[in-house]
Amino acid sequence: MVGKTLTASIAALVIISGCSTxxxxxAFESVNQLTSEQGGKNLQWIKTPQEAASVDESVKALLSKPLTxxxxxxxxxxxxRALQQTYENIGIAQSELVEAGLMRNPLLGYSIGRSNGVTTSTLSVEVAFLDLLWIPLRRELGHLALEETTLSVGDTVLRSARDxxxxxxxxxxxxxxxxxxxxxxxxxxxxxxxxxxxxxxxNLSKRDMLKVQESYERERIESIxxxxxNxxxxxxxxKILGLYGSQTHYTLSTEPLTRMEPAVSESGLEKCAIVNRLDMRSAIKSVDYAALQAGYSENTRLLDELELSVESEKTTGEKRFNTFGIKLPIPLFDFGQARVSKTQAVYNQNVHRLYETAVNIRSEVREGYAHLRYTFDIARSYDEVVVKNNQQILEETQLFYNGMxxxxxxxxxxxxxxxxAKMEALDALGDYQKAQADLEYTIGGKL
Structure with missing residues (x-):
């Protein structure tokens, strides 16, 4: 009878604590949705050799034509593979969430003693029953931690796309x-x-010939x-594409790099970045987690463990004797003040980090927008003035040469x-396009 009671009690606790999550x-699909809105589409988490083979085939197909x-x-x-490592943080956070919703395993004890022909056997079960009360709070902490991890992974994806x-x-x-x-x-x-x-x-002096030779050699060094x-x-x-071996023998697209005037103004970009940036949203979740953790520590500072025990003893020739007990910690030395103080400090730390993140993001937006405008103006001057002027100069010189x-x-x-001049214009155009990629990440969306 006692065995049936124990089994039923343990089964009930398992059912209560083992809720779905x-x-x-x-969780990974939520990362995919977060990043797809900002250009990071069709993520793939490699977990099996079959998935790795599928990725290799996809990469091979994309490299079979000029790479855009x-x-x-x-x-x-x-x-x-650095991103694949980051994706595993989702698995870690999700596993911790599952663990947060589980009670500690009950302790089953059995002992047997024999003296003067008398045998005594004892069966006991100890359950950390108070653990059940903290499961909802621990699960809420786990959900916040998983959300924070999801946002952090998403931000890493977008930064990697920019790079x-x-x-x-x-x-x-x-x-x-x-x-x-x-x-x-x-x-x-x-x-x-x-x-x-x-x-x-x-017909030419040695000095002038040496000058021409020196000019050629300098240009040859520049080509090296x-x-x-290159x-x-x-x-x-x-490296950032994760390519090696024969995969590196691809050709780059020859489509001309374009220069289009950015159709954005600085007004409203800071607010857009604060709303859209995933690292900002991750920092907010960190504050929420720290606040909840501080409340959890405050609630459990005096009573974080309570154990219920059931003991059944049987002696030869006597009836079975059942004992029910309870174990409570006595707060004589540790009142939980250190844990409460620590979680409060962690909360304050995260609040300051959130403020710092917001300030830095706003500064990055202003700096990124200014850099975009300046690099655009420089690229336009090279393209529309410097290159065109040198082209016209060459055409005029050709006429002079034809007329001796x-x-x-x-x-x-x-x-x-x-x-x-064309090489300098290329550098300016590249600076503009990289500034555009930086600003798109900074504001958390397409320009």
Whole structure:
């Protein structure tokens, strides 16, 4: 009879404490929804070899054609292993939520003694019954922790997407600057060949020939530096995309990088960022969690453990003797004041961190918007004035050369100046596009 009673009691406690909770899949889907609104679409959490193989096939398909910025971001979102590590934080937080809704396991004890032909057996069960009262509060804490983790992971996804865009832009610029430099180097080679022939024929002084040679060598060194920068930019992109081996043999798209005037004004961007930024929302959840944790510590400061025990004893020749008991901690030395003080300090710390986050975000918005406007103006000046002027100068020099009013050296020099102006314009355009990617992340949405 006692055994049936114990079994029924334990079963009831299990039913009460084992309520359903959000799954890891549901939590990850919420991250997908959060980030898809801001450009981080179709995330994939690799948990099995089959899923890893599926990702490899998707990456292979995307790399089979010239890589665009959009596809680079898609590859990063599913193939970047740093992100995959971050996704596991969701699994950890969800597991802690499940654990928060469970009671501690009951302690089952059994002892047997024998003396003078008499055997005594004792069966006991101890249950931390008060644990049941704190389960709803612990579960609420677990839900807040999971929400905070979800927002934090989402922010990491968006930051990674921004970094992938910038790495792609750097790789494109490095490749295109290398191509422009090759034409400039050919111009220097032509000048050097002509100078050597003229010097050999006695029509050019040694000093002037050496100047042309020195100019060529400097440009050749510059081409080596550009090749080095191109390799570094390419590897930075490979790293953030999670590519290796034959996967790195892709080609970049040759679609021209565009410059469109941003159709936004500074007004309202700060408020937009405060509302949309996932790290801001994560900081708010941290404050909520710390406040609830402080309340939990205050409520349990004197009585956080209570154990109920049932003991059944049977001695040979005697009837079974049942004992029911209770164990309570006596707050003589520890009144929970340290735990309460600590949780209050953690709460205050999170409040100050939230304020700091808000201040920093607002500053980042102002700085990012100013940087976007300045880089746009610089890129426009290079494109609409510097490059066009050098193009017209070259055309005029060509006319002078055709009329034998200018020499070949002047023509080649103006060709080089046009190439250098185009390289500077490329740098300015890249700075603008990276500023745009930064500001989109800063305000938490598309411009």
């Amino acid at each position: 959000i799954s890891q899949k549901e 910025q959009e596809n680079a971001v898609r590859i990063m979102l599913i193939n970047n 992938a865009k910038k790495s792609y832009i750097d790789a494109r610029l490095a490749e295109e600057k290398g191509a422009l430099n090759r034409s400039i180097l050919k111009s220097h080679e032509a000048s050097l060949q002509l100078a050597v022939r003229q010097y050999t024929a006695g 530096k550009l090749a080095r920068d 390799a570094a930019a390419r590897e930075a992109l490979n 009013l200018d020499g070949i050296y002047e023509l080649l020099e103006d060709q080089r100046r046009l190439g250098e």
